[in-house]
Amino acid sequence: MKWSSALRVPLETDLTQFLPVLQQHGIGHRVTEESGEQVLWVATAHAVEVQQWYQQFVSGEQLPEPQWTYLPAQAANYRPAGFVQQLRRSPATAAVLIACLLVAFITQLGDNLQTISWFTFNDFRIQGDYIFFTPVAQGLEEGQWWRLWSPMLVHFGLLHLAMNMMWYWELARRIEYQQGWLFLLALTLVAGLVSNVSQFMFSGPSLFGGLSGVLYAVLGHCWIYQRIYPQASYALPKGVVAMMLIWLLLCLFGVVTALGLGQIANAAHVSGLILGCLSGALFAQVARQRAA
Incomplete structure (x- = not known):
């Protein structure tokens, strides 16, 4: 043609x-x-x-x-494509969201400390009023490699889970439509690893979790890709990027924590955004050169 x-x-x-x-x-x-x-x-x-x-x-x-x-x-x-059809077109997006729901059920949305310990970056045990974390190196020596990724599936509270799932569904399936399920899965796993390791390096052993580090990665990918090589699937509604960046700044300056909304994994957010922007720039440039 x-x-x-x-x-x-x-x-x-x-x-x-x-x-x-x-x-x-x-x-x-x-x-x-x-x-x-x-x-x-x-x-x-x-x-x-x-x-x-x-x-x-x-x-x-x-x-x-x-x-x-x-x-x-x-x-x-x-009939126009409904939710079931969209799920079929977005298997990787759906798989990640289903995994989040399963972990939320197992951990009772962060209330069950015993089951949370299966998914945290460091294993831990509770003794009295104290929490004792297992060193990362020891966990890796014991073959617990899944802990490098599993914190991204842990959510603390229904609002935390709902917001992350909503935005991942909105952004990740755009990438899956444009670049395929394998690319989205690879980006999600790399972003999960980078954001989890960054948060651990910043805060040390602690109970952190959530998909938001990955969420900022897919946001950054869509944003920069669209700036370099415009595609219909990556055209975000007006104000979305600005709103997400403003939220990130409010978290970084402690406003969200001061409002009583809990501790924020800022290192995970920032590292995820940087990774996503780099990914978007790289692959958009490659696509642009191929189309030339």
Whole structure:
């Protein structure tokens, strides 16, 4: 199939509302950045048609309805992709979230110290009013390598779990759609390792956990990738990145802790964000060079 550039618009132009029109009509497309512009590529046979649709879209005119190719009986049963279909398209995202739910059930959302000790970075035991942590080196010598990753699955409270799961679902499946389940799984595992090790190095033996270090990694990946090599799947709603960065700053300056919302694993957040930004920059540049 021969591709043609149907549109060239400034980088600040938001195409996220127009691209679903092409998806509804079954028109394959991709967006690249060239000389400070976004370039929308479609099959040559659709280029003129897409240009006309965009002019109608900008002027607020009614766009043509999709011409479904289903048989009448099939068309009558057609429904937009629902939650189950989205889960099927996002196996790695779903697997991580299911693992978080299972660990939340096992640990009773952080209330069961005995089962929490199975997943923390350091094993520990309670003696009276004191908690004694096993050195990391000893745990690794005993084959407890899973502890390098398992803290990312531990959550303390329903709100902690719900917020992390919600944002991971929103961000991670974008990466899975664009770069595949294997890439997302690799990014999640590397981010989990980096954020857990960073938090341990910063705070020492302690009870830390949560998916937020990984969450900031997938946020950073989507953010920087989109800046370098714009893609429809990585176009985040306006204000999301700013809100997440403001939240990070509030955590770093102790505002969240002062409000009584608990201790925050700041080292995990920052290291995850840095890793995600580097990942987004690297792979966006590679993709951009391949498309050139």
